[in-house]
Amino acid sequence: MIRSIITGTGSALPVRRVSNAELAETVDTTDEWIVERTGIRFRHIAGPDETTATLAADACRAALTAAGRSAQDIDLIVLATATPDQTFPASATKVQAMLGIDDCVAFDVAAVCSGFLYALQVADSMIRAGAHNRALVIGAETFSRILDWDDRTTCVLFGDGAGAIVLEGEDGSGERGILATKLHADGRHNALLYVDGGPSTTGTVGKVRMKGREVFRHAVVNLATVMGESLAAAGLSSDDVDWVVPHQANARILDATARKLGLAPEKVVVTVDQHANTSAASVPLALDTAVRDGRIKPGQLIVLEAMGGGFTWGAAVVRL
Incomplete structure (x- = not known):
């Protein structure tokens, strides 16, 4: 029996870090109001040169390093996002190109905040079926691009970022x-x-x-x-x-x-x-x-x- 194991994790955040106090300079809100209702104190906001795909690629590089793998070891990329770089093609293919992978299966999954769990099960199923050996499973978003900054009930809640794991198939005799x-x-x-x-x-x-x-x-x-x-x-x-x-x-x-x-x-x-x-x-x-x-x-x-x-x-x- 094949079992999928997590061998490395990685993440990436935009350079710009925005506090509640900074947000309150342009939005009708306060630090106290946000913290009391949500617990949020900071969020990262993507700059002009930062996109869902660039953040995803950075997270993947960190995960590959943690796993002791190179990009060429990957034969599957599943990227969960509600904010792709383009309507098509899939942002996963942009990540593939950024990582220098010539050929692997690469596609996006859209399930919003649950997207990473959906992507994880898809990749796990494909690995356990024997179709693939080693996957990058990613969750990446630039939600700041789809926020109404005049709506204080939503714009204070979201930020941008990416996280990734390396998922590998191994003999299922172990506990991992x-x-x-x-x-x-x-x-x-x-x-x-x-x-x-x-x-x-x-x-x-x-x-x-x-x-x-x-x-x-x-x-x-x-x-x-x-x-x-x-x-x-x-x-x-x-x-x-x-x-x-x-x-x-x-x-x-x-x-x-x-x-x-x-x-x-x-x-x-x-x-x-x-x-x-x-x-x-x-x-x-x-x-x-x-x-x-x-x-x-x-x-x-x-x-x-x-x-x-x-x-x-x-x-x-x-x-x-």
Whole structure:
């Protein structure tokens, strides 16, 4: 049996770091208002020369170095994003070219904030089927490009960034690897979190629109449920978990989800205060942060989880 294991993590952030106080100079808000409601203190905003693909490529380079691999070892690239560089071709192919890979399978996955979990399951399935040996799985976003900076209820929540992992197929006799994944979607809730544009409707990119209170309610229930499902599928319980690496949308959602599962707050990786909501990038970005600062160690059991527009949501149980 082949099992997919994570052998390296990486991340990248735009150079410009924006505090709540700086944001309050142009947006009708305050540092106190943002922190109290979201826990966010900073976000990174992409500059003119920084795009979803350039950030993704930088994150991939870091992940490859951590894994001790070269770009030529990769035969699959799956990039999760809601903010591609172009309508087509896939931004994954731009990353492929930037990394100097002449030929490999490369495509994008669109599931917004849950995108990395969707991309992870796709790559895991392709590796376990024997179709590919070594993949780059990426979450990358430049959400600042689709924000309405006059809407203080949404523009303060998001930032830009990228995270990536190297996922490799190995003999499944060991304990490491992706043990279980669970994904869901419910398109009936489109109107609660969406972008008001698109190529086949308005012919424009559009801006993010959200009904925050309703999204919060669904997020807490859905995330706690899918985490329980994924642990049950792996034959484990919350007592077995060393770390939860959640989608970094709102500190209150993180706290409420942990309480619902009976998890100690110190087991939850939190980066939302430093990076804000980076959509599909938030889970791999938080994972890389916690791996590099020594919190997450080899052999530990982690649960990755996210929910985003669609609604889509999912979770994965992984032993590093």
